[in-house]
Amino acid sequence: MKQKETLWNIMDNHDLDKEEAMDDHVMSSLDTPLRPDAFDLSDDEKIAIIEQHFHGIMHALGLDLTDDSLKGTPARVAKMYVKEIFHGLHPDNKPYARRFENKYKYNKMLVERNITVYSSCEHHFVPIIGKAHVAYIPNEHVIGLSKLNRIVHYFARRPQVQERLTMQIANELKQALKTDNVAVLIEADHLCVMSRGVNDVSSSTITAEYSGLFEQDQYRNEFLGHIRTK
Numbered sequence: 741m742k743q744k745e746t747l748w749n750i751m752d753n754h755d756l757d758k759e760e761a762m763d764d765h766v767m768s769s770l771d772t773p774l775r776p777d778a779f780d781l782s783d784d785e786k787i788a789i790i791e792q793h794f795h796g797i798m799h800a801l802g803l804d805l806t807d808d809s810l811k812g813t814p815a816r817v818a819k820m821y822v823k824e825i826f827h828g829l830h831p832d833n834k835p836y837a838r839r840f841e842n843k844y845k846y847n848k849m850l851v852e853r854n855i856t857v858y859s860s861c862e863h864h865f866v867p868i869i870g871k872a873h874v875a876y877i878p879n880e881h882v883i884g885l886s887k888l889n890r891i892v893h894y895f896a897r898r899p900q901v902q903e904r905l906t907m908q909i910a911n912e913l914k915q916a917l918k919t920d921n922v923a924v925l926i927e928a929d930h931l932c933v934m935s936r937g938v939n940d941v942s943s944s945t946i947t948a949e950y951s952g953l954f955e956q957d958q959y960r961n962e963f964l965g966h967i968r969t970k
């Protein structure tokens with residue numbers, strides 16, 4: 741049972757029947773790679789372990805951890821990881837997007853653009869900073885505007901690659917809105933490209949996912965037109 745609960749916990753799909761989901765669940769490439777025991781520890785237990793390890797990293801770098809300014813850093817970093825920048829690893833922190841009936845029968849495109857993306861590159865653990873633009877064409881349901889931002893923020897607050905972040909957001913929107921008519925475009929700067937390695941401060945990365953009606957040029961172009969308008 742413990743194992744089953746854990747499998748359920750790592751799933752991002754809140755719409756599936758729980759038992760059915762547990763029976764059917766196979767890790768897909770869309771899932772953030774997590775161990776089955778990922779949620780066996782409490783946040784406080786995780787913070788204590790990370791603090792200890794980060795202390796070790798700073799020590800190995802030769803830093804004096806008795807220094808006033810440095811001594812609190814391991815605890816600060818640990819708390820920041822668990823409670824802030826990797827907050828979206830835990831399904832309990834997933835935003836709940838209540839569906840409302842599409843009473844007005846609005847059947848055109850809704851675009852939420854320039855949603856701030858603060859994420860972390862899973863290869864180097866440095867920031868990815870950018871903007872997400874999301875759109876949908878409703879069927880029977882709509883959700884609150886802020887939930888679109890919250891869904892982006894939730895998936896961004898994980899170690900990520902931009903492609904998977906894009907797909908996870910698109911997938912969640914499809915489930916939350918009960919429609920395939922979803923578009924997600926992310927433009928972002930990767931600090932791992934800008935501040936180290938290839939040291940290119942002028943390049944940026946664009947990823948996009950289009951499904952349902954957005955696979956058609958007409959809708960895709962309308963979406964791209966909206967996000968380009970100032």
Ligand SMILES: Nc1nc2c(ncn2[C@@H]2O[C@H](COP(=O)(O)OP(=O)(O)OP(=O)(O)O)[C@@H](O)[C@H]2O)c(=O)[nH]1
Binds near residue numbers: 900901
């Ligand atoms: N596809 C993809 N690659 C990413 C993303 N973020 C970082 N990377 C790349 O992941 C790769 C990791 O490759 P490695 O060769 O193992 O890392 P590295 O030696 O630090 O590579 P350099 O950055 O080229 O110095 C790098 O090319 C990064 O630019 C992302 O969101 N998507």
Ligand SMILES: [Zn+2]
Binds near residue numbers: 863
């Ligand atoms: Zn990186």
